Amino acid sequence: MPEAFARHRNFSFGLNADRLAALSVWLTATAISGLFLWLLADIAWRGIARLSWPFLTEPPTDAGRTGGIGSILVSTxxxxxxALASAVPVGVGTAVWLSEFVRPGSAFGRFVRRSLTVLAGVPSIVFGLFGNALFCVYLGMGFSILSGGLTLACMVLPILISTCEAGLRSAPDEYRLAAAALGLSRTAALIHLLLPAATPAFVAGLMLGIGRAVAETAALIFTSGYVDRMPTSVFDSGRALSVHIYDLSMNVAGGDPNAHAAALVLIAGLTIVNTAAAGLTNRWLRRRIITP
Structure with missing residues (x-):
C-alpha cells in the first residue's frame, strides 16, 4: 500500500510538472507573439496612412519629409x-570545410569556431569602423554600396557558417558511410546527400543573416553613406532603409510619419522573405523525399 501510494504521488508530481512546463512554454510564446503584434500595431497605426504606390516608387524629397522611398529600396x-553574393559562397565553403575536412578536436578548428563566436557578438559599430578603414579608405572604394555590402557580408558570415556547419553535422553518419560504400567521392556525397540534408539549417542561417543585414544601421552609416538619390551602380553611395528610418526619426523634424511608414515596409519585407523562404524550402524537401 505505501508503495502504491508513492507511485501514485510520483505520477501526480510528474503530471503536474509536465503541465507546468507546457504552461510556461505557452505563456512565453504568447508573450513574444503579443510583443510583436503590439509593436506591429503601433507602427501600422502611425505609418499606414502614408503607404501608397507613389511612396514605394518615388524618391524622398525635403530631407525625407515628403516623397517616397523608391531610391532607398533600390539601394537597400x-x-x-x-552582401549575400559575397557571404554565401564563403560561408557554405567554410562550413563544409569545418564539418567534413577538419579532424574532430582539432586545435585549429576550435580556434576558428571560437573566432566565429566572438565575431558574432562584436557590436555593429565596430564592423562599421572596420569596413570604413578597409573598404572605404584602404581599398579606395569610398562611401559606396559595395563597401556597405562587403561590410554586411563580414557581419553575416559568423551566423551563416555556424548554422550551416550545425546542419551538416546533424546529417546522419549513415549518409557518409553509404556514400563511401557506394564509391561516391566526397564532392558527390556533399552535393547529393549532405547539403540537401542541411538545407533547413542553411535557410535558417540565411534568414537570420538577411534579417541582421537589412536592419543594420551603424555599420552602413560608415560605409554606404547617407545619399538618398537613385544609385546607378554599386560604386555609388546609397542610403539603406534602416539608415533612412534612423535619419528621419533622429535628425529630421516632422519626419516621424514617413519613418513609421518606412519601418512598416521593412517589417513587411522581412516577413514576406521569411515566409517565402520557409515555404520554398518545405516544398523542395517534400519533392525530394517523394521523387525517387
Missing amino acids: GLILLV
Whole structure:
C-alpha cells in the first residue's frame, strides 16, 4: 500500500510538472507573439496612412519629409545583394570545410569556431569602423554600396557558417558511410546527400543573416553613406532603409510619419522573405523525399 501510494504521488508530481512546463512554454510564446503584434500595431497605426504606390516608387524629397522611398529600396536591395553574393559562397565553403575536412578536436578548428563566436557578438559599430578603414579608405572604394555590402557580408558570415556547419553535422553518419560504400567521392556525397540534408539549417542561417543585414544601421552609416538619390551602380553611395528610418526619426523634424511608414515596409519585407523562404524550402524537401 505505501508503495502504491508513492507511485501514485510520483505520477501526480510528474503530471503536474509536465503541465507546468507546457504552461510556461505557452505563456512565453504568447508573450513574444503579443510583443510583436503590439509593436506591429503601433507602427501600422502611425505609418499606414502614408503607404501608397507613389511612396514605394518615388524618391524622398525635403530631407525625407515628403516623397517616397523608391531610391532607398533600390539601394537597400543592392546592398543586400552584394552582401549575400559575397557571404554565401564563403560561408557554405567554410562550413563544409569545418564539418567534413577538419579532424574532430582539432586545435585549429576550435580556434576558428571560437573566432566565429566572438565575431558574432562584436557590436555593429565596430564592423562599421572596420569596413570604413578597409573598404572605404584602404581599398579606395569610398562611401559606396559595395563597401556597405562587403561590410554586411563580414557581419553575416559568423551566423551563416555556424548554422550551416550545425546542419551538416546533424546529417546522419549513415549518409557518409553509404556514400563511401557506394564509391561516391566526397564532392558527390556533399552535393547529393549532405547539403540537401542541411538545407533547413542553411535557410535558417540565411534568414537570420538577411534579417541582421537589412536592419543594420551603424555599420552602413560608415560605409554606404547617407545619399538618398537613385544609385546607378554599386560604386555609388546609397542610403539603406534602416539608415533612412534612423535619419528621419533622429535628425529630421516632422519626419516621424514617413519613418513609421518606412519601418512598416521593412517589417513587411522581412516577413514576406521569411515566409517565402520557409515555404520554398518545405516544398523542395517534400519533392525530394517523394521523387525517387
